[in-house]
Every structure is written in structure tokens, then in C-alpha cells.
Amino acid sequence: MPQTRHRTIKDVAERAQVSTATVSRVINRTGNVHFQTATRVAKALEELGYVPNAWARAMATDGSDVMGLIVPDILNPFSTAIYSGLNETAKHRGLAVWMVDSADDSEQERQALHMLGRYRAQGIIITPAHPAANLAAIEHMRTPVCLVDRRLSKNLWDLVLIDNVNGARQAAQLFVATGHHRIGIIAGSQDSTPGVERLRGFVDTLAEEGLDMPPEYIMFGDFREKSGFTLGRELLALDDPPTAIFSCNSLMTMGLLQAIHSYPGAMLGETVAVIGFDDIPISTLTDPPLTVISRPMKEMGVQAAQLIMARMEAPEKGQETVVLGPQLIIRGSEKIAGLLRWI
Amino acid sequence: MPQTRHRTIKDVAERAQVSTATVSRVINRTGNVHFQTATRVAKALEELGYVPNAWARAMATDGSDVMGLIVPDILNPFSTAIYSGLNETAKHRGLAVWMVDSADDSEQERQALHMLGRYRAQGIIITPAHPAANLAAIEHMRTPVCLVDRRLSKNLWDLVLIDNVNGARQAAQLFVATGHHRIGIIAGSQDSTPGVERLRGFVDTLAEEGLDMPPEYIMFGDFREKSGFTLGRELLALDDPPTAIFSCNSLMTMGLLQAIHSYPGAMLGETVAVIGFDDIPISTLTDPPLTVISRPMKEMGVQAAQLIMARMEAPEKGQETVVLGPQLIIRGSEKIAGLLRWI
DNA sequence: GTGAAAGCGCTAACAC
DNA sequence: GTGTTAGCGCTTTCAC
Numbered sequence: 001m002p003q004t005r006h007r008t009i010k011d012v013a014e015r016a017q018v019s020t021a022t023v024s025r026v027i028n029r030t031g032n033v034h035f036q037t038a039t040r041v042a043k044a045l046e047e048l049g050y051v052p053n054a055w056a057r058a059m060a061t062d063g064s065d066v067m068g069l070i071v072p073d074i075l076n077p078f079s080t081a082i083y084s085g086l087n088e089t090a091k092h093r094g095l096a097v098w099m100v101d102s103a104d105d106s107e108q109e110r111q112a113l114h115m116l117g118r119y120r121a122q123g124i125i126i127t128p129a130h131p132a133a134n135l136a137a138i139e140h141m142r143t144p145v146c147l148v149d150r151r152l153s154k155n156l157w158d159l160v161l162i163d164n165v166n167g168a169r170q171a172a173q174l175f176v177a178t179g180h181h182r183i184g185i186i187a188g189s190q191d192s193t194p195g196v197e198r199l200r201g202f203v204d205t206l207a208e209e210g211l212d213m214p215p216e217y218i219m220f221g222d223f224r225e226k227s228g229f230t231l232g233r234e235l236l237a238l239d240d241p242p243t244a245i246f247s248c249n250s251l252m253t254m255g256l257l258q259a260i261h262s263y264p265g266a267m268l269g270e271t272v273a274v275i276g277f278d279d280i281p282i283s284t285l286t287d288p289p290l291t292v293i294s295r296p297m298k299e300m301g302v303q304a305a306q307l308i309m310a311r312m313e314a315p316e317k318g319q320e321t322v323v324l325g326p327q328l329i330i331r332g333s334e335k336i337a338g339l340l341r342w343i
Numbered sequence: 344m345p346q347t348r349h350r351t352i353k354d355v356a357e358r359a360q361v362s363t364a365t366v367s368r369v370i371n372r373t374g375n376v377h378f379q380t381a382t383r384v385a386k387a388l389e390e391l392g393y394v395p396n397a398w399a400r401a402m403a404t405d406g407s408d409v410m411g412l413i414v415p416d417i418l419n420p421f422s423t424a425i426y427s428g429l430n431e432t433a434k435h436r437g438l439a440v441w442m443v444d445s446a447d448d449s450e451q452e453r454q455a456l457h458m459l460g461r462y463r464a465q466g467i468i469i470t471p472a473h474p475a476a477n478l479a480a481i482e483h484m485r486t487p488v489c490l491v492d493r494r495l496s497k498n499l500w501d502l503v504l505i506d507n508v509n510g511a512r513q514a515a516q517l518f519v520a521t522g523h524h525r526i527g528i529i530a531g532s533q534d535s536t537p538g539v540e541r542l543r544g545f546v547d548t549l550a551e552e553g554l555d556m557p558p559e560y561i562m563f564g565d566f567r568e569k570s571g572f573t574l575g576r577e578l579l580a581l582d583d584p585p586t587a588i589f590s591c592n593s594l595m596t597m598g599l600l601q602a603i604h605s606y607p608g609a610m611l612g613e614t615v616a617v618i619g620f621d622d623i624p625i626s627t628l629t630d631p632p633l634t635v636i637s638r639p640m641k642e643m644g645v646q647a648a649q650l651i652m653a654r655m656e657a658p659e660k661g662q663e664t665v666v667l668g669p670q671l672i673i674r675g676s677e678k679i680a681g682l683l684r685w686i
Numbered sequence: 687g688t689g690a691a692a693g694c695g696c697t698a699a700c701a702c
Numbered sequence: 703g704t705g706t707t708a709g710c711g712c713t714t715t716c717a718c
């Protein structure tokens with residue numbers, strides 16, 4: 001690493017024998033500069049290895065090109081998929097996305113919001129950890145905010161959502177159509193909208209189909225792998241275990257599969273069927289392969305980028321909500337071998 | 344979103360009837376301020392919802408608190424695991440980590456380096472896309488650089504590495520000890536150090552054990568899932584297919600497993616054994632569960648953070664290399680059922 | 687077509 | 703203890 005300091009526009013100006021204003025004009029292609037001066041400046045820029053200072057620029061123009069993204073778990077592919085879509089779209093507008101992990105924790109989320117505030121992010125995309133915990137902090141952001149995947153208890157911000165009810169409905173209908181009668185669910189946290197909606201969509205649909213779920217078939221998890229495992233085992237251990245289980249997110253599905261795999265006498269596709277919410281890398285590797293409700297995750301990032309960029313241009317326009325549809329991917333795990341006999 | 348502008352230190356000063364210097368002192372707890380003035384300032388700070396401007400501060404102090412991380416694939420858990428370790432460690436020093444994706448592409452990597460340069464990152468941790476492509480750009484960085492997982496063709500920077508040779512060696516030895524004679528490998532890109540080292544460690548060890556690998560057992564992949572799949576099928580299609588395959592990274596292992604799964608007559612643990620480099624979520628779900636060479640990924644991030652923070656304090660100290668040891672996790676997939684008969 | 691100078695928000699001497 | 707002031711690196715009037 002060279003020990004020289006960063007070059008400034010002033011260094012360049014001196015070397016090119018012009019004023020700093022002219023250098024600035026050359027760099028930003030703003031205003032007219034004589035061809036010869038321009039090349040002289042360009043040469044100096046090059047020779048000194050000038051790298052513009054983004055902060056100084058932002059200070060002078062009162063606007064950064066930072067876009068903030070706050071995710072509940074950076075290790076979850078869902079987060080990086082959103083980042084991916086967001087980043088690609090934002091890049092076209094010269095914006096750089098800064099992703100921060102809240103660890104699904106309100107306190108860390110608060111810190112993340114502050115950090116992005118300090119850096120004067122031009123917009124913030126967030127999957128809130130809690131529907132109300134940081135309401136005030138978000139409300140006081142001096143910048144557009146767009147919520148992804150989860151609502152807040154106030155409906156003040158642009159929103160990109162998945163139709164969870166519809167997704168759960170499709171899962172329920174497929175189980176019924178396949179011939180299952182004893183159907184269980186491993187639900188997610190009931191203080192998050194997706195958790196509530198997926199459960200409701202599933203239970204309501206079964207009710208419409210004339211199947212009332214006994215309470216012991218409804219397990220309340222927390223969207224973590226561990227709870228999928230534990231609750232999966234509890235379901236399998238029932239005197240009269242369900243023949244089909246709907247797992248409300250991918251981590252819990254992983255846990256559930258482990259539970260089935262390790263439980264004496266239980267076997268995927270033989271004694272128990274599974275549909276999971278969210279596609280996972282292993283879904284084609286299980287036997288039978290996993291039927292899932294899949295979300296267009298990257299597209300959610302793209303939509304969020306568009307909503308927030310639209311709002312950057314028209315801060316006062318009405319709140320918008322984009323709801324994307326989930327897609328049922330049938331691969332086989334919704335069935336079990338002996339099912340037809342029992343109908 | 345409130346339409347008011349961000350409050351400045353000047354707004355606060357006016358409201359608290361003090362000078363901006365005093366406000367600054369209160370905010371940064373530098374210098375002495377009378378208790379009463381301090382509370383008056385604190386009150387104004389609170390009432391105005393003041394949020395410090397990180398750029399202005401950085402400009403005045405000539406030092407940001409941004410630490411850059413450039414990863415080859417943000418969707419790869421390896422990247423986020425490194426981020427995780429890095430972030431936790433950096434946070435203690437008041438540094439915020441900004442992760443940027445290079446898509447393992449030299450041009451995008453160049454852009455990422457420039458971006459972090461413009462934002463005056465205090466340090467850059469990078470897994471370079473190519474051993475030489477951006478050498479000049481990295482050399483001209485005015486900030487400490489630390490390489491993770493891959494070397495560059497010049498040895499000028501701090502380094503956090505995994506002992507790939509040793510990892511591959513352990514895999515080879517386990518295969519031999521298990522009784523395999525026909526052993527294949529799906530190698531990674533040969534223009535990356537890990538790709539070369541893992542192949543060499545594996546081949547050399549087998550040679551030491553008196554097992555020379557026929558050329559058709561050595562497949563050259565590119566670290567992507569697709570190549571694991573394709574090359575896996577090619578290995579299985581050989582007249583005399585290997586009974587054991589070493590896959591050089593997790594994505595190719597996923598592909599390989601798919602290949603085995605879908606190939607007529609092939610079966611994990613029955614006709615073919617597998618060891619993979621890097622642990623993956625599904626490793627306990629396959630049947631038999633997957634034996635892998637595991638890397639302490641998060642620890643690599645921690646080490647990188649420490650190296651770079653040490654260098655921030657002593658830019659001139661000698662180059663340091665940290666080599667972390669991989670760990671063999673034996674779960675069963677290194678064996679096949681009929682093997683003992685053939686010894 | 688080009689330069690001088692003010693100002694963005696903040697910190698850090700330096701006075702008092 | 704507190705205020706005044708000179709920058710930090712850049713953009714942007716406003717002159718010429």
C-alpha cells in the first residue's frame with residue numbers, strides 16, 4: 001500500500017494549472033471546458049491516480065448515492081436474493097446498496113437504522129424485525145422507506161409483499177386433492193404477518209374443504225430450523241400422526257426433514273407427505289423431491305428498488321403496495337405411498 | 344416520512360443557545376462541558392431528532408468508519424459467513440462493514456474497489472476474482488488490504504487462508520483407509536489457488552499411497568453446481584467408474600449429488616462414495632449423511648478483521664499470513680456397501 | 687471558457 | 703467552560 005495520502009481535486013488543479021472549478025467540470029462533464037484544458041486535466045487526473053471523495057461530493061450536493069437494505073438474517077438466501085434484485089436495479093441509477101443485518105432483533109435494527117441515517121442513505125428497504133418496535137425510528141427517517149415481506153402496524157410505507165394466504169391455500173388444496181385427511185402444520189411466529197397469514201390461509205382453506213384441524217395438529221414454531229425439528233418430532237409422536245405436514249418456511253422445513261429422517265418408522269413419501277413454504281437447494285435431492293410454495297425473491301428486490309426510486313422522485317405520492325404471487329412447484333413429496341388405500 | 348431536512352449541529356447550537364463547538368463536545372464527549380449546558384444541549388439534540396452526518400464527520404477527522412468487504416458471490420454462504428465474523432469483530436472498533444459482490448468477475452471487482460475507494464473505506468477485505476487481473480488497482484489502494492481464501496500473484500498483502508492441501512490430503516487418506524482403489528475427483532478452477540491446491544493435495548497423497556489416478560478420473564470443473572452435475576455424470580458413465588469421488592467445493596457437491604441421484608444404477612453409499620469440500624446444510628440429510636472437509640468460515644472473517652485492524656494501526660509492519668486448518672467431519676458417505684468384498 | 691469564493695456539516699486548535 | 707475560526711474536498715453560483 002502506497003503511503004501517500006489521497007489526492008484531492010486541488011492537487012489535480014495545481015498540476016494541470018487550472019482552478020479546482022475546472023477540474024470539477026471535467027470530472028462531472030458539467031459546463032463547457034476547452035478541449036485542450038480538458039485533456040490536460042484528464043492527464044493530471046490519470047497521473048495522480050485521483051479517486052473522487054464520495055463524501056465531499058455528497059456534502060456539496062446534499063445527496064449521497066447510498067441505498068440501505070436492512071435484512072433479518074444475512075445468512076438466509078432470501079436476504080441475498082432480495083439484495084441481488086435490488087442491487088441490479090439500483091445500479092442503473094448510480095446507487096450503491098449497503099446491506100445491514102438486524103439479526104431479526106429490534107435493538108440491532110434500531111442501530112442499523114441509525115447507521116444508515118448517519119450515512120444519509122437516500123432510501124431504506126427493510127424487512128422489519130417486529131411490527132411495532134421501531135415504528136418511531138422508522139417514522140422519523142428523513143428518507144423514503146420501503147417495507148419488504150412484512151408489514152408494520154402502521155400502513156405508511158410502500159410495500160412489497162407475497163400473497164401468503166394464497167400460497168398456503170394452494171398447499172392446503174393440494175394436500176386435500178391428493179387425498180390426505182389428517183393434515184398438520186408447523187406455523188411460524190405469530191407476531192409476524194407472514195406467520196399469521198400462512199397459518200390462516202391454510203386453516204381456513206381446510207375448513208372450507210370440510211376438514212377441521214384438531215388443535216394438536218397445529219404447531220407454533222419460530223421460523224428457525226430447530227423448531228421445525230422439535231415440532232416435527234412432536235407431530236410424528238402423536239398417537240394418530242398427520243399424514244401430511246405443511247411447513248411455513250424453509251428453515252423449519254429443513255428441521256422437519258431431519259425429524260422425519262431420524263424418527264423411527266417415519267419416512268418421507270411413505271408415511272408422511274410434506275409441502276414447504278419457500279424453495280430450498282435440497283428440494284430436488286430429497287426422495288421424493290420436495291413440493292414447495294416458491295416466492296419470486298429476487299423480483300421482490302427489483303420491485304422494492306422501483307418503488308423507492310419512484311418515491312425519491314415524488315416523495316408525496318400515495319402509498320403503494322405490490323403483491324407478488326407465490327408459485328406452487330409440485331415435485332412429489334405431497335403424496336405418500338399408501339394413501340390411496342385409505343381414502 | 345417527514346419532509347423536514349436533516350438537522351445540523353448548527354440548528355442544535357441555536358436552540359441550546361451555545362456554539363457549535365460545544366454541541367460537538369457534547370456529542371463526542373470530548374473536552375469539558377458544564378453539566379447544565381450539557382443537559383441543555385442534550386435536550387435540544389433530542390427535541391430536534393438530531394442525527395449526526397457521518398460524511399461531514401469523516402471529512403473533518405479525515406477518517407471514515409467504513410470497512411469494505413468484496414466477495415465473489417454474495418449468494419454463497421461462505422461469503423455471508425465471512426461477513427458475519429468480520430462484522431462482529433469490526434463492530435467492537437466502531438467500524439461498519441460494507442459488503443460488495445464482485446460476481447467473481449474482474450471488471451465488477453474493479454468497480455467495487457473503486458466504489459470503496461470513493462467512500463474512503465478504512466480497510467478492504469477481498470477474495471480476489473483473479474490472481475492478477477486487478478493487481479494494479481489493489482496495489483494503488485490507499486488503504487490496508489487483506490486477502491481471504493485466495494492469493495494474488497504478488498505476495499504484498501495480509502492473508503487469511505485455509506490449508507487446502509491438508510484438507511484434500513485428509514479426504515484422500517480417508518478414502519484409502521476405507522478401502523477404495525478407484526478414486527475420482529471433481530476439481531475446481533485451475534486459475535484459482537484453492538482449485539490448484541485441492542487438486543494437488545489430493546493427487547499427491549494418493550500417489551504417496553501408491554495409487555496413481557488415471558486421467559479420466561480427474562475432472563476439471565469451475566466450482567459451479569452445473570459442472571458438478573455434468574462431470575459427476577461423466578464419471579459415473581465411465582466403463583470402469585470410480586467407487587469414490589472427491590468434490591472440491593460445496594456447489595459442485597450439490598451437483599454431484601444430483602447426478603448420482605438421477606443416474607440409473609448409481610446410489611450414494613451403495614455404488615459410490617463421496618467426500619465434499621465445505622460443509623453444506625443438507626449434509627446430514629443425505630443417506631448416508633455426507634462426509635466433508637469443513638472450513639471455519641466465520642473464523643476466517645474474524646482473523647481478517649484482526650489483521651486489517653492491526654495494520655490500520657501499524658501500516659508498515661511486515662506482511663502476515665494466517666493459515667487455518669480444515670476439519671474432517673466423518674458422517675458415512677465415504678463408504679460404500681459392497682466395498683469390503685473388493686479389497 | 688475559466689477562476690474566485692461561498693458553503694455543505696463537522697471537528698479541532700486556539701483564544702479568552 | 704465556552705466561543706471563534708480555519709479547514710476537510712467538493713460543487714456551484716457569479717464574475718470576468
